[in-house]
Amino acid sequence: MVANIRDKAAIVGVANTAFSKDSGVSELSLAVQAIKGACDDAGIHPREIDGFATFTLDTNDEIEVARALGCGDLTFWGRSHYGGGAATGSLHQAVMAVATGMAECVAVFRALNGRSGHRYSQGVSGELLTADAIHWGWYTPYGLLTPASWTAMITQRWMHRTGVTKEAMFEVARCTREYAVSNPNAFFHGQPLDRDTYFNARMIADPLQLFDCCQESDGGSAIIVTTPQRARDLKQPVVTVKGVAQASAQGQEQMTSFYRDEISDVSEHRIAAGDCYEMSGLRPSDIDAAVIYDAFTPNVLLQLEAWDFCKFGEAGDFVLDGNLRPDGRLPTNTHGGQLSEAYIHGVNGLVEATRLVRGQSVNQPGKQVDHALVTSGVGIPTGGAILGKLD
Amino acid sequence: MTPEEQKAFEDRIYAYVGVKVCERTAAKDAVNPAMIRHWAEAMGDTNPAYTDETWAANSRRGKTIAPPAMMYAWNQEGFTVTRGRASDPQTDMVELFNEYGFTGVLGTNVTQEYFKEVSPGDTLYLEMEIDSISERKATARGIGYFFETLATFSDQNGEKVGTQRFRVLKFIPQEQPTAATGDDKLEVPTRIPSPRGHDNGWWWQAVDEGKLLIQRCKRCQVLRHPPRPMCGECQSLEWDSIESGMEGEVISYTCLRHPAIPGYPKDPVCAVIKLAEGTNLVANIVGCDYDDVFIGMKLKGRIEQVDEKTTLPQFYPA
Numbered sequence: 001m002v003a004n005i006r007d008k009a010a011i012v013g014v015a016n017t018a019f020s021k022d023s024g025v026s027e028l029s030l031a032v033q034a035i036k037g038a039c040d041d042a043g044i045h046p047r048e049i050d051g052f053a054t055f056t057l058d059t060n061d062e063i064e065v066a067r068a069l070g071c072g073d074l075t076f077w078g079r080s081h082y083g084g085g086a087a088t089g090s091l092h093q094a095v096m097a098v099a100t101g102m103a104e105c106v107a108v109f110r111a112l113n114g115r116s117g118h119r120y121s122q123g124v125s126g127e128l129l130t131a132d133a134i135h136w137g138w139y140t141p142y143g144l145l146t147p148a149s150w151t152a153m154i155t156q157r158w159m160h161r162t163g164v165t166k167e168a169m170f171e172v173a174r175c176t177r178e179y180a181v182s183n184p185n186a187f188f189h190g191q192p193l194d195r196d197t198y199f200n201a202r203m204i205a206d207p208l209q210l211f212d213c214c215q216e217s218d219g220g221s222a223i224i225v226t227t228p229q230r231a232r233d234l235k236q237p238v239v240t241v242k243g244v245a246q247a248s249a250q251g252q253e254q255m256t257s258f259y260r261d262e263i264s265d266v267s268e269h270r271i272a273a274g275d276c277y278e279m280s281g282l283r284p285s286d287i288d289a290a291v292i293y294d295a296f297t298p299n300v301l302l303q304l305e306a307w308d309f310c311k312f313g314e315a316g317d318f319v320l321d322g323n324l325r326p327d328g329r330l331p332t333n334t335h336g337g338q339l340s341e342a343y344i345h346g347v348n349g350l351v352e353a354t355r356l357v358r359g360q361s362v363n364q365p366g367k368q369v370d371h372a373l374v375t376s377g378v379g380i381p382t383g384g385a386i387l388g389k390l391d
Numbered sequence: 392m393t394p395e396e397q398k399a400f401e402d403r404i405y406a407y408v409g410v411k412v413c414e415r416t417a418a419k420d421a422v423n424p425a426m427i428r429h430w431a432e433a434m435g436d437t438n439p440a441y442t443d444e445t446w447a448a449n450s451r452r453g454k455t456i457a458p459p460a461m462m463y464a465w466n467q468e469g470f471t472v473t474r475g476r477a478s479d480p481q482t483d484m485v486e487l488f489n490e491y492g493f494t495g496v497l498g499t500n501v502t503q504e505y506f507k508e509v510s511p512g513d514t515l516y517l518e519m520e521i522d523s524i525s526e527r528k529a530t531a532r533g534i535g536y537f538f539e540t541l542a543t544f545s546d547q548n549g550e551k552v553g554t555q556r557f558r559v560l561k562f563i564p565q566e567q568p569t570a571a572t573g574d575d576k577l578e579v580p581t582r583i584p585s586p587r588g589h590d591n592g593w594w595w596q597a598v599d600e601g602k603l604l605i606q607r608c609k610r611c612q613v614l615r616h617p618p619r620p621m622c623g624e625c626q627s628l629e630w631d632s633i634e635s636g637m638e639g640e641v642i643s644y645t646c647l648r649h650p651a652i653p654g655y656p657k658d659p660v661c662a663v664i665k666l667a668e669g670t671n672l673v674a675n676i677v678g679c680d681y682d683d684v685f686i687g688m689k690l691k692g693r694i695e696q697v698d699e700k701t702t703l704p705q706f707y708p709a
């Protein structure tokens with residue numbers, strides 16, 4: 001029995017800042033720009049926000065954000081841990097607060113100078129004095145230092161088990177890039193990816209080459225979550241949360257769950273999928289479009305299997321049949337994803353999934369989108385959410 | 392030096408950035424088995440790919456190759472250098488440093504990158520330029536500048552074989568030089584160690600002493616790795632450990648190609664290894680090429696000192 005939150009919270013405003021490689025402003029500035037943009041999109045004043053949800057990784061304290069935005073009293077703030085695993089995790093916090101009445105209007109945000117400031121691709125350093133330093137110590141001495149190297153380990157195993165080749169990863173990279181080509185806010189706007197460029201790019205950590213990896217970006221993204229009753233009076237078509245789940249599976253580590261019986265199953269995504277489908281009363285066949293967390297191309301393939309769009313071992317054929325494309329079964333990462341729009345830790349994905357249900361994506365599929373899936377990171381404690389039109 | 396003098400000096404020095412030290416020039420000798428044998432003997436490198444023609448004829452390549460690290464040897468000037476070196480932009484620049492008192496010289500590091508193998512009969516061509524000069528640095532050796540040359544090697548068909556970056560510190564020697572041990576900036580970097588706490592310190596201590604241990608629950612005897620304070624099976628806090636025989640099998644593997652991290656060998660191969668005892672361990676695979684590693688490969692491990700400060704389990708093809 002899962003929690004009953006279906007249609008108890010609605011997303012009424014969404015916004016991204018401009019994305020860049022050097023914002024020239026503080027992360028606080030990016031955060032408040034994104035939230036103000038989401039308020040404008042919803043037609044509300046920042047004073048109406050009474051709660052915040054973000055990532056433990058975010059550097060912007062809620063009270064700083066509140067003062068800068070000119071908010072009034074707050075009754076809720078909550079953070080979600082584990083990097084990109086917090087993308088739908090922060091939505092999960094907001095939905096719980098709104099559904100229980102702890103807050104009425106929660107801004108979910110993530111803002112980072114991910115290229116000009118702290119760069120995740122530089123890996124974990126020996127100067128970390130956090131509680132998980134000991135965890136990373138099992139990997140750093142050997143050179144297993146970067147997100148790409150941890151993901152590569154899982155990917156190599158999964159390719160061995162399924163026989164899926166890099167052709168499928170190329171299709172994910174190429175198709176995602178095609179969407180970015182027509183998105184003016186995407187870093188790769190107007191720049192398609194051809195086969196030679198993809199296959200000749202430098203190796204990062206075998207089997208991951210450069211274009212299997214997302215970018216590093218400066219930018220902010222935010223969404224406003226409130227009650228469906230209130231949502232009806234606001235500017236935009238109402239998009240509600242049909243299901244939202246967090247999941248950490250047995251033997252879970254951050255990016256390095258290397259001690260499970262099978263290291264390439266992404267069991268945490270299977271748990272989140274089961275819970276989201278049960279909460280929403282929906283099935284994979286009801287999902288019309290998706291924003292699938294793509295820090296690396298294989299992330300998308302493993303999740304297609306975990307979220308039951310195809311059977312284990314079939315994700316390669318699923319994407320090579322063109323199913324992620326605009327006219328395919330499941331148009332995916334229509335904003336250009338983190339591979340090609342910007343890496344905002346998946347919160348730009350919440351923005352895009354909401355736009356897909358509203359019918360406002362820059363690459364809106366021709367078919368009707370009643371339900372869109374959005375997911376969080378792979379290899380970490382994670383989650384997902386299903387958004388839909390208010391019944 | 393006044394700020395004005397420094398500015399004038401730096402203007403002259405920085406003018407050398409990007410200047411060609413030598414145009415593309417052929418090595419005096421083609422790649423040949425005799426020089427390869429001398430080099431391999433001096434290095435103690437017994438790899439048959441370099442010197443054993445019969446072995447090499449049956450290998451993937453079908454012929455012997457020159458050791459890649461030998462790349463720079465082919466274009467060395469040879470004995471004539473003892474009678475003085477013809478001037479070139481690099482010697483001019485060094486002279487300019489000397490004039491201003493930066494007489495100290497210290498080669499700090501060399502980085503080679505290889506793109507193509509060469510075999511006896513090939514001829515190596517070298518071209519070189521001054522690639523960069525740092526801003527003024529205060530090092531423990533004294534005030535100075537790092538400059539880096541970039542040598543590019545190609546074969547007779549113009550195909551790129553490799554590059555070599557050579558970094559040199561030109562500095563004003565201090566009157567009372569600090570002891571080299573206090574010299575952080577020039578210390579050779581080592582691998583990033585694990586911090587050691589209550590729950591893992593004993594494990595790393597054992598590695599330092601040459602043993603790979605696996606934690607074991609005293610009550611239910613279940614093994615666990617990485618170490619943690621409580622048994623997940625029976626919740627006992629009592630534990631001891633067994634010593635692993637360091638035999639195992641590859642579950643998955645990767646090679647960290649980019650970014651290169653100071654203190655690490657280039658392209659380290661890392662693997663999740665299932666030990667014969669049943670627990671998994673992450674460690675390096677060494678002693679074979681990345682291309683020869685596969686899932687299911689049998690391994691045999693040893694505890695080895697891998698740099699000045701680091702001792703680690705390292706696994707070899709069994």
Ligand SMILES: [Zn+2]
Nearest residue numbers: 608611622625
């Ligand atoms: Zn026990």
